[in-house]
Amino acid sequence: MDTSVGGDVLADGAYVVARVGGLFFPLRRVEDDDHATVADLGRYSSLAIYFGRGQRVRLSDGREWRITAVRHGGGLSPVVADEGGRRVAQAVRGVGNYGITTASSAYSFDPAEGGRGRARRWLLTHHEATHAAFSRRPHTAIVHEPIPTGVGLLGLLLALFGIPGEGGLGLPRPW
Numbered sequence: 001m002d003t004s005v006g007g008d009v010l011a012d013g014a015y016v017v018a019r020v021g022g023l024f025f026p027l028r029r030v031e032d033d034d035h036a037t038v039a040d041l042g043r044y045s046s047l048a049i050y051f052g053r054g055q056r057v058r059l060s061d062g063r064e065w066r067i068t069a070v071r072h073g074g075g076l077s078p079v080v081a082d083e084g085g086r087r088v089a090q091a092v093r094g095v096g097n098y099g100i101t102t103a104s105s106a107y108s109f110d111p112a113e114g115g116r117g118r119a120r121r122w123l124l125t126h127h128e129a130t131h132a133a134f135s136r137r138p139h140t141a142i143v144h145e146p147i148p149t150g151v152g153l154l155g156l157l158l159a160l161f162g163i164p165g166e167g168g169l170g171l172p173r174p175w
């Protein structure tokens with residue numbers, strides 16, 4: 001578990017991204033089992049995240065983070081940055097999966113349940129132990145072992161959008 005950035009972790013439990021509505025911030029909210037706000041989110045737009053200013057994130061303690069993208073290996077890599085612009089977590093495209101890293105740990109984000117096009121369900125593993133499961137619809141995360149908040153935010157993003165240019169990343173197809 002990464003506690004290098006203020007000890008921000010998502011504890012065991014279920015998290016859902018709920019639409020708040022309206023035209024102004026926040027537009028979506030990450031809530032836990034008890035409907036407590038974990039983070040308020042700005043517009044969920046892959047264009048804004050990957051090619052624009054990014055998505056605004058306000059944590060429950062009032063700190064402002066941003067989900068944006070950086071150039072990485074000839075492509076784009078989504079990043080969660082804190083209020084000082086320092087990377088809290090970063091995701092990279094692998095072969096059939098994604099890797100999500102923090103300052104002190106690394107996770108594998110793998111498709112678990114296929115669908116038309118992108119996978120519907122994803123598993124987050126660390127040292128071969130499953131820490132969380134993410135789904136596109138409903139847009140949720142079920143956390144089994146505590147994970148850094150930045151990793152959880154990237155998991156929700158990757159389950160919904162993926163990374164541009166990945167070519168329909170999903171479960172391997174039988175020959």
